[in-house]
Amino acid sequence: MQGDPKTRVLFVCLGNICRSPTAHGVFQAMLEREGLTGSIEVDSCGTGGWHAGEAPDQRATAEAAARGYDLSPLRARQVRVADFGRFDYILAMDRSNLAELISLCPANFHGHLGLFLDFAPDAREKEVPDPYYGGEEGFSHVLDLVEQASAGLLREIGDARPMR
Numbered sequence: 001m002q003g004d005p006k007t008r009v010l011f012v013c014l015g016n017i018c019r020s021p022t023a024h025g026v027f028q029a030m031l032e033r034e035g036l037t038g039s040i041e042v043d044s045c046g047t048g049g050w051h052a053g054e055a056p057d058q059r060a061t062a063e064a065a066a067r068g069y070d071l072s073p074l075r076a077r078q079v080r081v082a083d084f085g086r087f088d089y090i091l092a093m094d095r096s097n098l099a100e101l102i103s104l105c106p107a108n109f110h111g112h113l114g115l116f117l118d119f120a121p122d123a124r125e126k127e128v129p130d131p132y133y134g135g136e137e138g139f140s141h142v143l144d145l146v147e148q149a150s151a152g153l154l155r156e157i158g159d160a161r162p163m164r
Contacts, residue, residue: 007157008041010083011116012101013093016046016076019128020093021056022142023116025064025071027150040157043087047100049078057132063139084109089153091116094127117145119152 011023024044031037055061056071064071081104083090088111092098098115105113117126128145131138 006039006041007089007160008087009043009089009091009153009157010079010087011042011044011091011093012047012079012097013044013128014046014097014130015048015051015132016044016078017051017054017057018060018132018139019130019142019146020044020046021071021074021076022060022064022069022139023091023093023128023146023150024074025056025069026143026146027153029069030150030154034154036154044074045077045079045083047079047097051076052078057139059131059136059139060142063136063143067143079104081106084111087111089157091119091153094130116149116153119150119156120145120148121152123148 009027011020013019021044024042027042031040031042054076056074061071084106090101090111090113092101092115101113115126117123117128123145125145128142129138131142
């Protein structure tokens with residue numbers, strides 16, 4: 001991480017099949033549009049491992065595709081302590097997952113560990129709600145929030161480390 005020219009971002013939710021892969025796909029597409037894939041690396045994972053190896057939820061994939069984002073290559077994985085040595089930004093979708101990450105975080109981690117929606121100051125919510133047990137509209141709402149926070153995160157990274 002230190003001295004590495006690439007900034008690395010990890011999005012984290014509970015199972016890594018709805019919110020964090022949505023954030024991963026949206027942020028990746030934003031990087032591709034801006035020509036920044038060589039400067040910023042993105043990944044996603046869950047604090048729980050029960051969906052490891054699975055594709056994102058079909059509802060998340062369909063809602064993302066309707067807006068031009070491709071989640072199909074993504075597969076769920078569980079967060080590892082080693083991630084703290086690899087990523088500069090570790091961003092939780094909600095306070096519960098943030099608490100879990102804090103409990104795993106080694107004392108020598110010097111990156112940014114926090115809530116993803118901190119990068120969307122105009123959002124009314126501070127946590128990305130879990131749409132898994134709701135209807136289709138929940139996935140659309142998650143996308144709205146993720147798009148806002150992704151734009152803010154990209155601005156933050158650009159201010160912290162000039163790219164290109």
